[in-house]
Amino acid sequence: MTDAISSFGAVGRPVSIHTDGAAKARLKGRYRTETWFKWLGAGAVALAGLFLVLLLSTIVTQAIPALRQNYLTLPIDLSAAKVDPAKLDEVNYDAIAQEALAARFPDVTSRQDRRLLRGLISTGTGVFLRKDIAADPGMLGGTVDYAVPVDDFADLYLKGLLADVGSDEAISTSVTPSKTSGDIDLTFGDDAMLALARGRGATEGENGMLTLTSGASSLLVVFNGGTVKLTALWPGPSGTAVAKGTVIEALDSTAPAASGQAFLRVIDTPEASRKISDKEIVWLDTLKSAGQIESRFNSIFFFTGASREPELAGVWGAVVGSFLTMIVTLAIAFPIGVSAAIYLEEFAPKNRLTTIIEVNINNLAAVPSIVFGLLGLAVFLNFFGMPRSAPVVGGMVLALMTLPIIIIASRASLRAVPPSIREAALGIGASKAQTVFHHVLPLAMPGIMTGTILGMAHALGETAPLLMIGMVAFIVDIPGGFTDPATILPVQIFMWADFPEAGFQQKTSAAILILLLFLVIMNAIAVILRRRFERRW
Amino acid sequence: MKKFLLTTSAAALALAASAGYAAARDQIQIVGSSTVFPFTTAVAEKLGQSGKIKTPVVESTGTGGGMKLFCQGVGENTADFTNASRAIKDSELKTCKANGVTPVEIKVGFDGIVLANSKAGTVVDLTKEQVFKALAKNVAVDGKVVPNPYKNWSDVDASLPATKIEVLGPPPTSGTRDAFVELVMDAACQEEVKAANEKGCGEIREDGAFVEAGENDNLIVQKLEANPNAFGIFGFSFLDQNADKLQGHKVDGVEPTFENIASGDYGVSRSLYVYAKKEHVGVIPGMQEFIAEYTSEGAWGPDGYLADKGLIPLPDAERAKWAEDAKALKGMGS
Numbered sequence: 001m002t003d004a005i006s007s008f009g010a011v012g013r014p015v016s017i018h019t020d021g022a023a024k025a026r027l028k029g030r031y032r033t034e035t036w037f038k039w040l041g042a043g044a045v046a047l048a049g050l051f052l053v054l055l056l057s058t059i060v061t062q063a064i065p066a067l068r069q070n071y072l073t074l075p076i077d078l079s080a081a082k083v084d085p086a087k088l089d090e091v092n093y094d095a096i097a098q099e100a101l102a103a104r105f106p107d108v109t110s111r112q113d114r115r116l117l118r119g120l121i122s123t124g125t126g127v128f129l130r131k132d133i134a135a136d137p138g139m140l141g142g143t144v145d146y147a148v149p150v151d152d153f154a155d156l157y158l159k160g161l162l163a164d165v166g167s168d169e170a171i172s173t174s175v176t177p178s179k180t181s182g183d184i185d186l187t188f189g190d191d192a193m194l195a196l197a198r199g200r201g202a203t204e205g206e207n208g209m210l211t212l213t214s215g216a217s218s219l220l221v222v223f224n225g226g227t228v229k230l231t232a233l234w235p236g237p238s239g240t241a242v243a244k245g246t247v248i249e250a251l252d253s254t255a256p257a258a259s260g261q262a263f264l265r266v267i268d269t270p271e272a273s274r275k276i277s278d279k280e281i282v283w284l285d286t287l288k289s290a291g292q293i294e295s296r297f298n299s300i301f302f303f304t305g306a307s308r309e310p311e312l313a314g315v316w317g318a319v320v321g322s323f324l325t326m327i328v329t330l331a332i333a334f335p336i337g338v339s340a341a342i343y344l345e346e347f348a349p350k351n352r353l354t355t356i357i358e359v360n361i362n363n364l365a366a367v368p369s370i371v372f373g374l375l376g377l378a379v380f381l382n383f384f385g386m387p388r389s390a391p392v393v394g395g396m397v398l399a400l401m402t403l404p405i406i407i408i409a410s411r412a413s414l415r416a417v418p419p420s421i422r423e424a425a426l427g428i429g430a431s432k433a434q435t436v437f438h439h440v441l442p443l444a445m446p447g448i449m450t451g452t453i454l455g456m457a458h459a460l461g462e463t464a465p466l467l468m469i470g471m472v473a474f475i476v477d478i479p480g481g482f483t484d485p486a487t488i489l490p491v492q493i494f495m496w497a498d499f500p501e502a503g504f505q506q507k508t509s510a511a512i513l514i515l516l517l518f519l520v521i522m523n524a525i526a527v528i529l530r531r532r533f534e535r536r537w
Numbered sequence: 538m539k540k541f542l543l544t545t546s547a548a549a550l551a552l553a554a555s556a557g558y559a560a561a562r563d564q565i566q567i568v569g570s571s572t573v574f575p576f577t578t579a580v581a582e583k584l585g586q587s588g589k590i591k592t593p594v595v596e597s598t599g600t601g602g603g604m605k606l607f608c609q610g611v612g613e614n615t616a617d618f619t620n621a622s623r624a625i626k627d628s629e630l631k632t633c634k635a636n637g638v639t640p641v642e643i644k645v646g647f648d649g650i651v652l653a654n655s656k657a658g659t660v661v662d663l664t665k666e667q668v669f670k671a672l673a674k675n676v677a678v679d680g681k682v683v684p685n686p687y688k689n690w691s692d693v694d695a696s697l698p699a700t701k702i703e704v705l706g707p708p709p710t711s712g713t714r715d716a717f718v719e720l721v722m723d724a725a726c727q728e729e730v731k732a733a734n735e736k737g738c739g740e741i742r743e744d745g746a747f748v749e750a751g752e753n754d755n756l757i758v759q760k761l762e763a764n765p766n767a768f769g770i771f772g773f774s775f776l777d778q779n780a781d782k783l784q785g786h787k788v789d790g791v792e793p794t795f796e797n798i799a800s801g802d803y804g805v806s807r808s809l810y811v812y813a814k815k816e817h818v819g820v821i822p823g824m825q826e827f828i829a830e831y832t833s834e835g836a837w838g839p840d841g842y843l844a845d846k847g848l849i850p851l852p853d854a855e856r857a858k859w860a861e862d863a864k865a866l867k868g869m870g871s
Contacts, residue, residue: 089588123842124586126586127586162781269781272780273656273780273781273782274781275778275781307582308575308579308582309582381614385614387614388566388594388614389566389596470596472596473594473596473597474578474581474595474596474597475592476581476582476592477585477591485564485566485594495597497755498754498755499575500575500754500755500774500775500777500778500779500847502778
């Protein structure tokens, strides 16, 4: 076209407005705008992608530690003297497990230390033991090696999330202890230890006295089969160093350890800045090097209900609750939504009333979800007197919320069925209902299903409407039916995010991953349905 | 397809109908304060583990919301217990009575409200007066009531660091906020402010120095970690559980420690309560077991599992008295 115009120009006609300088500038400007827009669009997509990757990688890295749980294997005495097979319910299983742990560390005698030691294993130990014995009475009658979950702080430490512990380094001088237990003095062959303590935050006192308070790194000396925690150091006679220390694990003897026979273990994080004490760390390290601690797949997390103890908390109760709620939602919203769509699209006369209804269905889809929760509280709970916290009520509220979405999606896919199908059916003598149910609906079904699944996915992620009807609650028992109290996955995430215990942070991320997984599966099903069954005309 | 539609709608109807005849409730329902929630849930779980009764269902609705649900009336559709981070108000007790509810009051322990910041920040020693001056909406300067002019802590008192006043705290709907206002702002209120406006003492500045951080205390903890100059106001249990990241500040020269709050030396602490519905005892199974578990030494004692969760126990004599009254189901106002 431009060629033709310019050729006219060549034979002496005036230059066309399509080819003059201004036109070329305009053309250039148009191309520039297009390029700009393309780059902006690509930038927006890249930015969104970046945020998605950032979000997912944060959640995944946070969630990974929650997938495993450390177990401590203890020889537990289940002889008849401890457990009377006739009275299995009256036995204090916690005490039996604690005794086994105390027997492992016979040196720990003070009341406070024993309390610390007891705290290493989960408070749910007794419950697990009771359940397992009930399932397998063959365990009774002797000592069995039994694995118990460790407490949340011990678990976090073993996963390396609580404190930085350096590896053992050989001390290049001799170490002589004064006693084997209690508060002891240690004599080092040279004064290298003094400089080290200074560098680790020791407080300088009179006469070169260095005090290691709980605000400094912890210095542990491992030798003669025991561990000593240093509390103070000062220069000794003729270039030596003397240290005061507390024995955490008793030494075998007071024999001096030769150069290279003693080891120094530094815990960088000061004791005051962590939730686990030096003693607990030493005990756990001992148990770990003895092979008694093992990291397993965290089946508790996947197959139990909620708990206030991070190591006992699981998502199964919330998954079952979500499932029950979704069944109710589907059973109510799908038939009603599709019927409404069929009536409005195929049978209803086009008059002012149906127009009003149509507009209001669109409005309903935009109503904030909390409003449906208030409606549920006022109508289902207060008027009909239905039970609080029950999936049946939650399902009904969510059904109200998804109804408009399903109606709109269904109407769109019914409308997409070409009129020729209807005309052909009517032409061979089918009734209106036969036309709709035998010909139009089956063709519209893939679209309807897609809309329904997306609506359900939307409902699966809702918390706000359930707040009002009591499903935002702490529920331990796994719901067995539609009227049992239950909670759902997003609520579980919300509650875990609010608990003070540090162990719940990983659980929260892991639960988010599970919820995302369900959403991805549902959306994938929607995509597959659409691609396999959708007909294009 | 028709058949499918018919069966699903039939199922939906059947479901809706079955819900109408829900069987008699055999599980305790508890509502109320989010501050007491972590403790009550721990008791509920322990009781459920024992296998004696079904694990009670605990909802966190806030103290006021809980009272409303609790005092609604007697019957299966009403809550059996409510948690409260303050004592029941006269108006609430009246509503309860009017609806035939006799609450049994159980004081379960104390909770300290702490001012804390990240370990990377500086430790300060505050007085209630300084906190009031830093956070009140209106303060008295030279005898005149003016909108809070202080920008830095050092403007409030020369001994404090010259950093911007930035405090993250709970919103007005929270029980923690109520208690903070009562224990600090009202207690240290300046005469002039009080004289100018009866309610002026409780008003917290809205010019950005005080940030309402929402009900989620974990969020405050995370924000404090990120900003060492900011201070946070929250319950002691969050300081206790995050002792590796946060440090509490002295108020009036007393450090917010477990011992100081328990002994009453730390000035910013409040009592936590659980109210039981006397009418439901014997009707809903497990009411008495729940009360007994909560008031047992193994739970609320100094070495009990609630202390591990951050609840600060009552003194021995008081514990004994409350336990006795609770077990005898001594109703209020009867």
